Amino acid sequence: MKKSILAIVLIAIFALVIIVFSSDNTDYKKLKRALKTSTLLVNPDKALVNFSLLDHNGDIFDNARLKNQWTLLFFGYTHCPDVCPTGLMDMNQLKKILKQRGLPSPEVVFVTFDTQRDSAEVLKSYVTFFNKDFIGVTGKQAQIDNFIKPFGAYYERVIEVEGKQKILTKTDKIPAGINTYLINHTAWIYLLSPDGQIFAGFPAPHRVEKMADDIKLLTQA
DSSP, rough: OOOHHHHHHHHHHHHHHHHHHHHHOGGGGHHHHHOOSEEEEOGGGGGOOOOOEETSSSEEEGGGGBBBSSSEEEEEOOSSSSSSHHHHHHHHHHHHHHHHTTOOOOOEEEEEEEEOOOOOHHHHHHHHOOOTTEEEOOHHHHHHHHHGGGGGGOOOEEEEEEEEEEEEOOOOOOOOOOOOOEEOOOOOOOETTTTTSSEEEOOOSSOOHHHHHHHHHHOOO
């Protein structure tokens, strides 16, 4: 398991390094130096693909839903024992801090990696527990896999077989009779700009006070 987690971290770092170096635009150098906890991920060559998913109300969630406002986007799954509930609690606290400071609050979107278990109904119950305005998003697994590519996000399902953990590839099916499994995954929170593109990322652990500082800088850049 430790080797698996290390592999996830290395892959995520490699993907983000590529994005960061390609975003070294002169106009953003001053902004990058001022950021406290986030990484600028602006990269015209890593535009979001055209996508069509479903939100937790069963409505279409596509590229248009990410435009004309700032968005905080987080990947996870509802059976997550720690990273996801912590991240959603962090974003709820972040919204409160931004409101206290008189700053506009980005829309929060939670995209599941686990389309097998996370239906729209399940997501609605889950995300609105943390905040009634949070939006849960699901779809077919192939659609989710295509959507996450520009983010450099990563996940892998882990099952237990005869007392031993086994990592499944994206193409592996969950064996019959196995209803419980974990998903190792990226824990970054991404900030998307009003043009519906990836703008910055916040690695875990999420320090909400510093995140609020950075969001002010990023949204006013």
